[in-house]
Amino acid sequence: MTSRNTNPMAAVQKKRAVSTATRKRGTSSSKSPRAPKKKQEQPGRAMPIWVRNILAVTIVGCFSIAFYYFCIRPYAYRWKPCHGLKEYGVCIPNGYDIHGIDISHYQGKIDWNRLLQNKETASPLHFIFMKATEGGDHNDTTFEANFANARNHGFIRGAYHFYIPSTDALKQADFFIRTVKLTSGDLPPVLDVEVTGRKEKKELQQGIKRWLDRVESHYGVKPILYTSYKFKTRYLDDSIFNTYPYWIAHYYVDSVKYQGKWDFWQHTDVGSVPGIKEDVDLNVFNGSLEELKKLTIR
Template sequence: MPLRNTKTSVRKKSTAPQRKPAKRKTKKKVNHSMPAWIRNILVFILAVFFTGAFYYFFIRPYAYRWKPCAGQKEYGVCIPCGYEVHGIDISHYQGDIDWNVLSMNRETDSPLHFVFMKATEGGDHGDDTFCNNFTEALNHGFIRGAYHFFIPSTDALKQADFFIRTVQLKPGDLPPVLDVEVTGKKNKVELQRCVKQWLDRVESHYGVKPILYTSYKFKTKYLDDSLFNAYPYWIAHYYVDSVKYQGKWDFWQHTDVGNVPGIEEDVDLNVFKGTLDELKKLTIK
């Protein structure tokens, strides 16, 4: 059997120059850290901001507790000078009240003579402490009053009728009070129209002009029409030594953090701009 010629293949060495493995380019680290002086400034700004916010919301409202009183200090606050008739306003937020202890505050240097009580809110919400508080105030010799918290989005006449059904005022009671603090997304003209509807309806029923309660800023902004100046005005203006409102007013709610024996929770304190006899003349005959 003839042998096959076998060719042995010999690998030729490549003469091409071999490439050296490429070196990986290493990126230079960029220092993104903030310069120390900028960081210190930002820390300082943040510290000032949070300190200011803490003071504004938690210290400022109560700062008058530590400042020297121009007059006298009672019920945990500085009592405005020049007023002899004082009172409080209460609602379910004050919880159960010890009326026997509360009545003793008529014998203090800043005697409490009148008590306003929340009766109703909106068209169907009654304060669940009103009936008891209203009876107890009369039994313990206080001049009493009742107020309605106005909800602009609810029909004004419905609110007025709800208040009338709830509150039976008697001779010697203060006129009914309308508490107006929010606009309910109504414009100024609409709000004034609704407020006037409530006032007219309630005045027609009780035969006396209601008292209008709001802050001095709210009144000057939304209820600045001269027709509202015909009503006794109860002004809310806190943390000041005197009222800045330039118009006529009868009651001033000067703080919301009074500490009154007989009431465990903080309570609003008020003064009447006049004598006790003048306050009695304001009551329903």
């Protein structure tokens, strides 16, 4: 009879080995990363290519129109053919022989000796308007020196007041009268009207008329009324304002569109005049030099 050998120590070791292998498999399984779940894409419709193309063309077109309107159109005259004389950096309007400028502190310090040489050009400068006052208490810091220099260098000179509708008209008139001492040979005083100050049209006109009446009574001459073509036709269309010499501001056009009588035309604000560092307004007088002198105070 054959007997089976049963060794207790061998059985224990085998059991331990199986247990250890089982733990390792469990640990390895627990540490292995799980595969990420794929996110389900949300259903949607992509923009068709033709729609994107139309949108892009529309955006570029709108930008081009805005760029032309604000950046090119106001200065398009620079590239227009000049059918007449080009001087001071711009095309000089045809048919006018008497030229002038208007200045204020914006032009800075002026070289008057060099400015005087512009009397010898093909479009000689004969007259200069200078800003004197604004509102009821603001002086232009360069007026006193410019006004004296203009006379000393032989220019026909004039002074203007910038009207502020919200300030009492008579206060503004008296302020101008105290500041500006016009003498024989000077141009009549000028009222510069450019803003409404949110005044009703009738109230605006009444204030302007009070200023004009007070100043005319003091200097004994009708003041010159300065305003743009659009402002004049919209706010100062009353016939009473047609009795005053009119200085029209109308830029970047070949001729004045205003149908009424006018005496001065401010045709550009970007003139380049030797003796003045900054851009300057250029003007023409609608008449001869003799007629300009007749307009001055006597």
